[in-house]
Amino acid sequence: MGYTKEQLLARLKELEIDFAQYEHPVVLTVEAALKYIGHVKGAFAKNLFLKDKKQRFYIISALSDTKVDMKVLSQRLGLGKGGLRMASEETLAEILQVPLGCVTPFALINESARDVSLLLDQGLRSQECCLFHPLSNDMSIALNTGGLDKFLKSIGRVPAYVDLEANPPVGKDQPPDLASFVPSAAIVLPEPSEKEAVAQTANQNQQCANSNSATVIAKAVKQNKEVKSDKNEATNAKDVKDKAGHAVSSRRSFANTQHFVDEVLDKTSAIILSEITKETIKEHGDQLGAVVSDNIRKRLSSELNNLAMIFKNTAYTEGFHAGTLNRPHHF
Amino acid sequence: MGNEKEEVKEEQKREDEEDEQVVNPWEVSAKDGGKIDYDKLIDKFGCQRLDSSLVDRVQRLTGRRPHVFLRRGVFFAHRDFNEILDAYERGDKFYLYTGRGPSSEALHLGHLVPFMFTKYLQDAFKVPLVIQLTDDEKCMWKNLSVEESMRLARENAKDIIACGFDISRTFIFSDFNYVGGAFYRNMVKVAKCVTYNKVVGIFGFTNEDHIGKISFPPVQAVPSFPSSFPHLFPGQDNLRCLIPCAIDQDPYFRMTRDVAPRIGYEKPALIESSFFPALQGETGKMSASDPNSAIYVTDSAKDIKNKVNRYAFSGGQDSIENHRKYGANLEVDIPVKYLGFFLEDDAELEHIRTEYGAGRMLTGEVKKRLTEVLTELVERHRRARAAVTDEMVDAFMAVRPLPNMFY
Secondary structure (H helix, E strand, C coil), X not given: CCCCHHHHHHHHHHCCCCCEEEXXXXXXXXXXXXXXXXXXXXXEEEEEEEEECCCCEEEEEEECCCCCCHHHHHHXXXXXXXXXXXXXXXXXXXXXXXXXXXXXXXXXXXXXXXXXXXXXXXXXXXXXXXXXXXXXXXXXXXXXXXXXXXXXXXXXXXXXXXXXXCCCCCCCCCCCCCHXXXXXXXXXXXXXXXXXXXXHHHHHHCCCCCCCHHHHHHHHHHHCCCCCCCHHHHHHHHHHHHHHXXXXXXXXXXXXXXXXXXXXXXXXXXXXXXXXXXXXXXXXXXXXXXXXHHHHHHHHXXXXXXXXXXXXXXXXXXXXXXXXXXXXXXX | CCCHHHHHHHHHHHHHHCXXXXXXXXXXXXXXXXXXXXXXXHHHHCCEECCHHHHHHHHHHHCCCCCHHHHCCCEEEEECXXXXXHHHHHCCCEEEEEEECCCCCCCEHHHHHHHHHXXXXXXXXXXXXXXXXXXXXXXXXXXXXHHHHHHHHHHHHHHHHCCCCCHHHEEEEEHHHHCCHHHHHHHHHHHCCCCHHHHHHHHCCCCCCCHHHHCCHHHHHHHHCHXXXXXXXXXXXXXXXXXXXXXXXXXXXXXXXXXXXXXXXXXXXXXXXXXXXXXXXXXXXXXXXXXXXCCXXXXXXXXXXXXXXXXXXXXXXXXXXXXXXXXXXXXXXXXXXXXXXXXCCHHHHHHHHHHHHHCCCCHHHHHHHHHHHHHHHHHHHHHHHHCCXXXXXXXXXXXXXXXXXXX
């Protein structure tokens, strides 16, 4: 489900990104890591995994000396004064799929982290090399921000560096300057009892190219009709359902030929059944076949064309995506 | 057409026409808060009416029913569209160019109109399409940050893709990503042909406007030239371009058509639409800050029903008796106008217009039908939008060849 350290390193090599790797015993903090690889030339990044009150998540990746004031950051994001908190251990595992102490921008390679926003300290850019965990705490890799950017772009992210220590005023005439970093979608997590259901549907969705753990989770939420006692969660579940839930069950089928054919046949059958009635048989007699055939064409043409276009675009995208991953070229 | 220079000079007479309606890419307002006079606009701009003979010709050439926007006169003006059809008949293809300024996240139905029509043109004529997202323009005019405007461009791209464009013949690009290379070389060629005075005359710039704005017009002009896209049209410098757009974009392309022959390029042809009215009526302004002035693609069925019932300006009479007596004023009735855009069935529309105009049908019925039509449209869009992934956006926006663009 989540990427492994080996898979990440292989991907970095594929993308021809230069990096050095250092193994060390498992560490949970920057201080602990320094004991083993303090000699390495490069700046250790500290990484924070944060969430806001609307279940949106953020990774802040900064130089260890950069002062990150959560209150200021919260305001700059437009979340008000106390809008940001550290995310819980569970969400770390669910969303970033990395162990404790291992928050890293590389976790964004996981589909489950698709809606997590990334803020990078501009201070990282001035460093020759920066050190991050590659999805596991028993190793650190050193690369420059050029390499990090290349990686981020390969997973469809736009690398954006900000001055994390800045404290610009935020008010009526000064909109929050980091508002664009707020994710457009919240991530809803199921209650612990639903984890089994999630695991099952997740396995089913393993095969499809467009599978997305966040929407798998949303599907689990949708399937579980239990009303949550927490009003916030219920509203968020509804939001996610409206945004993605309605289409979740069909998200698997956009380039799946069986589903496509089923949908075409379903729609056609529905029309045939509605058009062949006692009245219409009486009215058209022998000609009913021709009449129904005509009506099917008239009523379904546009809709089926739309379906087919979605199918075509999805299939093309899958091929294109696979092709671009294989060749480490940029566009 | 030698009268292009005249048309451009016309702009300098704007000073005399302050009482008149104003139509340019950044402002559209009717005279005295009334309705836009399209005949006057066609006269002033110097474009042609798209008459029924052209619509019939389209039907013959494409072998299919012309799009509802053509049948209802939504796309009502053009420049050189007949020449495009002449060339097409001879076997010479063309490509389509349209675009959007990504200034807000939410798209409403008015925004979709040019894209719906462009999709039809792409399918009917089997031609490639380039879609420009002018994130730089919005960054400058709306004072958005570069990151925000780029983000909006990507978000808007998803809704645009959901209109059903064919990925094997569509290239979407954002200025911040694509400007450079051959595109930029064409921009400079165009810029050299437009004096400061002229651009001020066409677009109404003032001494207080920053230089970004003043040098922007070539960015929107050069997608009309195939050499701006060497990965798409290598060696096809004579490929003609057809631009479907709303008529307020005409000034950009008048300028482009004036410059084209001077730099050895073909003039782009245009096919232009009237403005999509706000829910509250022709005189109302559709604005992003008033969510009730338009139907958004993110509106739920409940929202749509609510908006249509409460805010759609009705041309019906104030009482049922009066309504049965005098009938509805179809000139100002918004539900009927919206049905004109989105109700496919010509016969049904005619029936509604006749019955409602005579007072035999009530506003409630018309609004109910409109709600159905709009809900179906928005639902279809939402389903298509759900299928658009970030990878799909990347693929549409990738600089890649389109080998099957004419098939």
